Amino acid sequence: DRLTLESELRRALARDEITMLYQPIVRLEDRSIAGFEALMRWHHPKLGRLPPAEFIAIAEETGLIVELGLFGLERAARQLVEWQRSMRGIEPIFASVNVSSRQLLRHDLIQDLRSVLARAAPARGTLKLELTESLVMENPEHAAQMLQRIRDLGAGLALDDFGTGHSSLAYLQRFPFDTIKIDQSFVRAPAKGKRPVILRSIIALAHDLGMEVVAEGAETEADAAELFQLGCQYAQGYFFGEPMTAREAQQLIAAHAYEAAQ
DSSP states (O other), rough: OHHHHHHHHHHHTTTTTTEEEEEEEEEEETTEEEEEEEEHHHHHHTTEEEOOHHHHHHHHTTHHHHHHHHHHHHHHHHHHHHHHHHHTTTTOOEEEEEHHHHHHTTTTTHHHHHHHHHHEEEOOEEEEEEEEHHHHHHSHHHHHHHHHHHHTTTTTEEEEEESSSSOHHHHHSOOOOOOEEOOOHHHHOOTTTTHHHHHHHHHHHHHHHOOOEEOOOOSSSSHHHHHHHHTTTTSSTTOOOOOOOOOHHHHHHHHHHHHOOO
C-alpha cells in the first residue's frame, strides 16, 4: 500500500489532485478574520480525500515534500494576495503554511521563498511559515540562521505546537519568530483549575518576547472567552470554522467585512 501511494503521489500534482483548504484564524477582540492556516489535501481517485497525516510522511521520505512544499507556498501566497486585494483599506490578513524538516534543511527554500514572494507580492510579514518546536530543535544553530534569512526576505514565522516538544527557552529568544501557536492539548486541558495557569504563563512569555499568540483547538464560546481574558490575541478551531475552500474563505471574509461595516 505504501509503495502504491508513493508512486501515485508522484503523479498527484501533475493530475491536479492536491488542493489547499484554509482554516480561519480569528482575532478574539472583535471576532474578525485575522488570517487562515493553509492545509493540504490529496483527492485520491480511489481513497477519497486524504489528510496530510496520510501522505506527508511518505513525501518526506521520498523527497517529494520539496515539490509539495513549494506547491503549497505558491498556492497560499497567490490566494493571500487575492484576499488582500479584496480587502483594501482593512488590515491585511495573513496565511500560514507548514514547513517540513526536509524543506528547512535545504538552502533552496530561501530561493523558492524569494521567488514566491516576488511573484505574488503579499503584504510584508503576512505569508507566515509555520515550523514545529521539534523541527527547529533538531539543529538549532542551522535553524536560527535559516529563520533569520526567511524573516529578512519579508515572510512571517510561526512556532507551531508550542509546549509539546523540548524547546530550550534560551534558544527561543534567538529564533526570530513573530507568532507562537499554543498546542490544542493546553487549550483542551481537562483540569479546568490548572488550564489558566499554564496558558497564562505561555501567553505572558510570548508577549515578553514580542510575539503574538494563536491558540489552537478553540471549540466553544467558553474557550474563546477564557483565551481572550488570558491575553491571547488569536484562536483557531472548529468553533470558528473548519478547513474550507478558497471560495468559501472569500465568502467568509466578505460576510465579516459586511458585519463590521454595519
